[in-house]
Amino acid sequence: MHNTTKTNLLLAASAAFILAIGMFIGVKMSGGDSNYSGIPFMSKRTDKVQQIIHLIQRKYVDSVDISRLEKLAIEQILQGLDPHTEYIEAAQFTLVSQSLEGNFDGIGVEIHFSNDTLLFVNVVKGGPAENAGLKSGDKVIAINGEEFKGKEYTSTDIVSKLRGPGGTKVSVDVIEKNGNGRKTFEITRGKIPLNSVDAAYMINESIGYIRINKFAATTHQEFLVAFAQLADEGLNSLILDLRGNGGGYLAAATALADEFLPNNQLITYTMGLNNPREDYVATSNGEFEKGKLVVLVDENSASASEVLAGALQDTDRGTIIGRRTFGKGLVQEQIKFGDGSALRLTIARYYTPLGRSIQKSYLAGKENYRNELNTRLQLGELYSSDSTFKNVDTVKFITPSGKILYGSGGIMPDYLVSIDTSGYSRFFTQIITTSVLSDFAYRIAEMDTEQLKRFKNPNDYVINYRISDNQYQQFIRFAEAKNIKVSFAESKKSEALIKRQMKALIARRMWGDAGYFRVLNHQDATLLKAVDVLTGK
Numbered sequence: 411m412h413n414t415t416k417t418n419l420l421l422a423a424s425a426a427f428i429l430a431i432g433m434f435i436g437v438k439m440s441g442g443d444s445n446y447s448g449i450p451f452m453s454k455r456t457d458k459v460q461q462i463i464h465l466i467q468r469k470y471v472d473s474v475d476i477s478r479l480e481k482l483a484i485e486q487i488l489q490g491l492d493p494h495t496e497y498i499e500a501a502q503f504t505l506v507s508q509s510l511e512g513n514f515d516g517i518g519v520e521i522h523f524s525n526d527t528l529l530f531v532n533v534v535k536g537g538p539a540e541n542a543g544l545k546s547g548d549k550v551i552a553i554n555g556e557e558f559k560g561k562e563y564t565s566t567d568i569v570s571k572l573r574g575p576g577g578t579k580v581s582v583d584v585i586e587k588n589g590n591g592r593k594t595f596e597i598t599r600g601k602i603p604l605n606s607v608d609a610a611y612m613i614n615e616s617i618g619y620i621r622i623n624k625f626a627a628t629t630h631q632e633f634l635v636a637f638a639q640l641a642d643e644g645l646n647s648l649i650l651d652l653r654g655n656g657g658g659y660l661a662a663a664t665a666l667a668d669e670f671l672p673n674n675q676l677i678t679y680t681m682g683l684n685n686p687r688e689d690y691v692a693t694s695n696g697e698f699e700k701g702k703l704v705v706l707v708d709e710n711s712a713s714a715s716e717v718l719a720g721a722l723q724d725t726d727r728g729t730i731i732g733r734r735t736f737g738k739g740l741v742q743e744q745i746k747f748g749d750g751s752a753l754r755l756t757i758a759r760y761y762t763p764l765g766r767s768i769q770k771s772y773l774a775g776k777e778n779y780r781n782e783l784n785t786r787l788q789l790g791e792l793y794s795s796d797s798t799f800k801n802v803d804t805v806k807f808i809t810p811s812g813k814i815l816y817g818s819g820g821i822m823p824d825y826l827v828s829i830d831t832s833g834y835s836r837f838f839t840q841i842i843t844t845s846v847l848s849d850f851a852y853r854i855a856e857m858d859t860e861q862l863k864r865f866k867n868p869n870d871y872v873i874n875y876r877i878s879d880n881q882y883q884q885f886i887r888f889a890e891a892k893n894i895k896v897s898f899a900e901s902k903k904s905e906a907l908i909k910r911q912m913k914a915l916i917a918r919r920m921w922g923d924a925g926y927f928r929v930l931n932h933q934d935a936t937l938l939k940a941v942d943v944l945t946g947k
Contacts, residue, residue, distance in 0.1 A: 459483055484753075492756050493776045494740050500750030515576040518602040519544070522845075522852055523565045528558060529852060530584075532922045534602055542597045544584065547855070547919060551592070552583035576600045603628065606658075609927040610636035611868070617944055618645035619937075621927055622666075625658030625714040630665040637669075637697055647702040647944045649937065653732060657713030660741060660760070664690040667721045669697045670728065675763070677721045680741050682758030703728035704940040707823060709783055709792065712736035719821045720762035726811045729943055730823040732936050733792055737782075737820035739769030764807040766817040792829045825943065827936040833907030837889075837900040841908065846892050850885050851915035862916070868925045871917055872932050877909040885912070 463483065467476050484497045518537020522529045528550040533540045551558060553571045572580060581596045606629040608621040618640035622629060637645075657663075660680075667677045671692040681687040705719050705728050716735050722728030739761075742754040759767050772779040786792055807815045816822060841847045854877075855862065865871040882905060890896055910933065917925030931937045941947075 459487075489776075492740060493772050493779045494738065494742060494754070495756045496754050498752045498754065503746070503750060503752045514573075514602055514604065515599055516573045516602045517542075517580060517597045517599055519572065521550075521565065521568055521572075522848060523563065523568050528568060529919075531852070531919055534605075537602050538597050538600045539595075542595045544582070544595055544597070546922065548584040550582050550584050554581055555583075574599050605632060607632040607636050609924040610640060611924060611928060612640060612643050612645065613649070613931075613937075613941060615644055617647045617649060617941060618643070619649045619651065619931070621651035621653075623655055625655070625660075625662035625666075627659065627662065629658070629662045633666055633669070634697065641697075645701075647704075648698060649704045649706065649940045649944070650728075651706045651937075652711045652715040652719065653706050653708040653936070654710045655712070655715040656710065656736075657715055657738065660690075660714055660717065663714035663717045667718050668692045668695065670699060670703060670722060671696065671725060672699055675725060678717050678760050678762060680758040680760045682741075682756075685758045688758075702944050704943055705730050706936050706940060707732040707735050707821060708936075709733050709736060709786065709820075711821075713738040713740075716768055716821050717760060717762075720766060720768060723815065723821060723824070724763040724766070724807070724809055726809050726813065729825070729940075730821060731825045731940050731943065732823050732827055733829070734786075734822050735768070735820040737768055737770030737818070739767050739818075764809070764815065766807055766815065768818060768820055770819045793831070794826065794828055825939055827939050830935060833904045835900040835904045837894070837896055838904040838907060840894050841889060842911070844892075844894075846889050846894060847885075847908070847911060848915050850888050851912045852919055853888075854881060854912070855916050855919045862920060865920075868917060868921045868928045871920070871925070872928050875913060875916075877912050881912075882909060 463476065463479055466474055466479065481497070481499070488495055488497060516537075517539045518534035519530045519539045520532035520534075522531045530539070530544060530546060530548045530550065533544050533546045533548075553568070556571075572582075574580065576599055578599050579596055580599065581594055583592060583594050585592055604626065606622055606624045606626045608623050610618070610620045613619050618637075620633065620636050620640070622633065637648075640648075660678075664677050667690075671677060673692060673694040673696075675692040677690045677692055679687055679689045703722065705722055707715065707719050707730060711719065711732075712735065716738065719728075719730055719735065723730050739759050740756045741758045741760050743757045744752055744754050746752045759769060761767050770779070770782060805817050807817065809815060813824075862871075862875075865875060885908070886896055886901055910929065914926045914929035917929045921928075
């Protein structure tokens with residue numbers, strides 16, 4: 411495939427990541443926000459901005475939306491600063507805060523809505539829906555007595571009906587997964603945990619796997635619960651998957667690093683012009699200070715993920731495998747205003763134990779900064795498994811074992827694993843950027859209920875379940891019916907990849923994210939490399 415086409419395919423996800431990355435990574439806080447109560451913090455030389463807005467409000471010839479003027483002024487001021495200092499409006503701030511605080515109000519379900527059919531794909535453990543008796547796979551036919559059939563709704567409409575303030579009630583009529591017929595459940599809305607640990611399971615009798623999607627207020631505790639479970643199952647080596655993890659709270663990352671590093675070991679330090687050096691040091695408490703450890707990263711592992719990976723790499727505590735990380739080494743303080751909006755202001759840089767600042771340059775402007783991953787693709791870095799791109803910086807750092815590391819531009823793994831694009835095609839891009847693949851996968855889960863019940867657990871399913879050639883041909887016809895153009899060459903090229911994704915989506919329907927990632931990891935080159943490193947192959 412031509413590199414331009416590869417770039418378009420691979421950056422579909424990366425573009426979304428970059429849009430989200432300014433929202434929540436690298437926040438230097440562990441609990442509440444700093445608040446601005448209205449006490450002037452600007453010098454008289456800069457008070458003119460407020461004075462101008464005030465004069466417009468009092469004297470301007472026409473009516474003006476002052477809040478809009480303030481927003482425009484703030485955005486223009488911040489344009490001259492780094493890419494991660496940002497103003498967050500009140501509505502957006504609520505959503506971002508919920509993600510990092512690890513909860514929101516609702517009933518605790520993940521939905522899939524298509525063709526008048528609403529499925530509870532995942533029911534959150536310990537949430538109100540599970541407590542009321544609902545299960546993953548239940549088919550919803552009415553909410554508060556209002557039937558879906560024959561009416562036009564969007565997923566947003568459905569979410570608005572299910573979500574609401576804690577303590578309020580919603581009733582849902584379902585056809586249960588176990589086939590017991592129609593039943594009405596009344597659910598009292600409450601706090602829903604937003605888990606940051608996607609999956610935790612044993613790969614073999616000794617190697618455990620934990621995947622973390624962000625560093626939230628609950629991440630450390632979630633990790634301890636998952637780790638204890640795997641330790642009981644025989645874990646003595648660990649693969650920690652931080653791929654796609656855009657970061658979060660700095661305190662969450664340092665708390666996790668403390669579980670792996672010995673007492674008094676420096677984890678990271680922060681320093682800025684107006685912020686003196688602050689060290690983060692490991693304590694004597696650590697659940698896994700001795701066993702073998704591998705950390706998986708990629709180009710979308712950022713900020714807090716890089717703090718953790720950098721600390722483990724600098725101290726020779728863990729082996730880093732994957733691709734060069736994002737390169738975000740700035741720390742933001744969150745200042746909340748009275749109207750619910752907030753400013754995330756960059757106040758310092760963080761440094762790894764050896765003194766590396768892994769922040770990539772933003773001197774060429776914010777647009778070039780945002781397109782830096784695209785540049786890596788065009789240069790072929792993400793397709794390479796050698797050290798061609800290792801020297802992103804000229805300053806060398808030496809670990810205690812004598813390993814040479816480099817600074818700015820992200821964390822370079824100890825073992826590089828390239829992206830496998832052999833199954834990529836325009837057809838594949840179309841079906842993963844729409845709901846077509848998930849619609850068909852959940853349809854299989856509905857039609858093949860009896861066959862799928864034969865599998866005792868996710869591992870049994872991963873090893874023994876196959877998407878048949880007949881099912882794949884049915885999917886091709888299904889995609890064509892959804893107005894997706896299918897060529898024989900592209901469908902053949904992407905067949906193995908599509909079958910794998912389809913199998914993973916069915917597993918997600920049955921076992922949640924843990925099942926989904928088990929399927930994807932089964933043939934994942936980066937994970938397989940990690941197993942080889944841990945087993946000495």
